[in-house]
Amino acid sequence: MTAANPSANPPETLRYAVRIDGNAHHFLCAPDQRLLVAMEAARGSDIMRRWMATIPVGCRRGGCGVCRIRVLDGDYETGAMSADHVSPGERADGYALACCVYPRGPLTVSLAPRHPNQVRAMERAQADPSQQDPSQQERAAKVAAEAGGND
Amino acid sequence: MAITGVLRPGYIQIRVLDMAEAVQHYVGYIGLNKVSEGPDGRVYLKGWDEFDRHSVILRQAASPGMDIMGFKVASNADLDSFETRLRDYGLTVDHIEAGEQPGLGRRLSFTIPSGHRIELYADIEMSDQHPPVHNPDVWPELPRGMKATRFDHALLYGPDVEKVQEVFEQCLDFKCAERVVTPDGVLGIWLTCSNKAHDLALVKHEEPGRFHHAAFFLESWHDVGQAADIMTRYGISIDVGPTRHGITRGQTIYFFDPSGNRNEVFAGGYTYYPDNPTREWNETQIGKGIFYYEQQLNERFLTVVT
Numbered sequence: 001m002t003a004a005n006p007s008a009n010p011p012e013t014l015r016y017a018v019r020i021d022g023n024a025h026h027f028l029c030a031p032d033q034r035l036l037v038a039m040e041a042a043r044g045s046d047i048m049r050r051w052m053a054t055i056p057v058g059c060r061r062g063g064c065g066v067c068r069i070r071v072l073d074g075d076y077e078t079g080a081m082s083a084d085h086v087s088p089g090e091r092a093d094g095y096a097l098a099c100c101v102y103p104r105g106p107l108t109v110s111l112a113p114r115h116p117n118q119v120r121a122m123e124r125a126q127a128d129p130s131q132q133d134p135s136q137q138e139r140a141a142k143v144a145a146e147a148g149g150n151d
Numbered sequence: 152m153a154i155t156g157v158l159r160p161g162y163i164q165i166r167v168l169d170m171a172e173a174v175q176h177y178v179g180y181i182g183l184n185k186v187s188e189g190p191d192g193r194v195y196l197k198g199w200d201e202f203d204r205h206s207v208i209l210r211q212a213a214s215p216g217m218d219i220m221g222f223k224v225a226s227n228a229d230l231d232s233f234e235t236r237l238r239d240y241g242l243t244v245d246h247i248e249a250g251e252q253p254g255l256g257r258r259l260s261f262t263i264p265s266g267h268r269i270e271l272y273a274d275i276e277m278s279d280q281h282p283p284v285h286n287p288d289v290w291p292e293l294p295r296g297m298k299a300t301r302f303d304h305a306l307l308y309g310p311d312v313e314k315v316q317e318v319f320e321q322c323l324d325f326k327c328a329e330r331v332v333t334p335d336g337v338l339g340i341w342l343t344c345s346n347k348a349h350d351l352a353l354v355k356h357e358e359p360g361r362f363h364h365a366a367f368f369l370e371s372w373h374d375v376g377q378a379a380d381i382m383t384r385y386g387i388s389i390d391v392g393p394t395r396h397g398i399t400r401g402q403t404i405y406f407f408d409p410s411g412n413r414n415e416v417f418a419g420g421y422t423y424y425p426d427n428p429t430r431e432w433n434e435t436q437i438g439k440g441i442f443y444y445e446q447q448l449n450e451r452f453l454t455v456v457t
Binding site for chain 2: 057058059060061062063064066080081082083084085
């Protein structure tokens, strides 16, 4: 099973802490695991519910761009991803799609959405307090401000 | 009424980031057959139940998405007549000479108001691996993976959906089998040139030329379930399903190829006749229209495209 699908059951001993900027907590990601998929797995196991600012999940394969992030600190490698969403220059500046990031050590990342629909979704969430708890509102405000700066 | 003029979706050319991974996905898992690899690196594929030489073309590129979708027409005289009608409507029609794709005749190529490149052609070689025609067995070789029988349709995202409907109805004799109309206008259209509930669908989207999915036909609801098993077993990224559409009534699962292009495998769907009225959904029931069991749209389906 692990040969065909190594991301499914990564060994406990080979995982690095990944922190999404603004959260007090982290999740674990193996070197051969997509950062975004590790985040989904952590969410699926319920440890992230309520407190974790999460990265939006789209195609999980480097095409759609909704999981665009910037790595603020730490070593990593990337797989093939759409040049429409991360140019070579941006890649050198630490931008990446979270679904194509494989950690080589502990990482700290921030959301860096540029996908227009995703930016709008963040703004909608910010405008509708009933949809969000206070920590997520702060996150949405921060992300919307940063997204505006990237355009 | 016999099917005349535009017969069916013929091919789709999809951009992929890694050719080896794409071939494993479309051939190994979805179950298309590899036909050939061109000198420019493009890889040609077909479903086991298709007679024509190829129906899916993969091209390696820096960003995923759809290059072109081609429709087969009944004759070269039809090509000439469609060219006149498209020009009279005001579209620019380009000619692509025979042989740009192996085994394919001359093509008309034009951009529709949503920003997508659409082509028409009349001639394509018959496949060496076509379904049997003499005392025919049910299939030529044991189908593989998800056992997709054919490339069936595509859903494209872009602006000016009403104008796209006009082009396909006025110039190419398509019919609108179903559509979604909200207070903001037409949200989506499901167009057919045949007895199928859809051969091409479009959903309104700000950015032009975006690709939502290419769909492959399966024989049964049970095959959709087995396709889902294959996806989880082999780590294929699943989008939504297995579920059912209210629109077209197809039984479906959506997933992504290794470059993030969305695929669908589906079964069922009703038989459409050209005298049928257009079925219409409004904003109060659109969730049920798209996902009949969940009864609600999800943001990923509405916004994630390549």
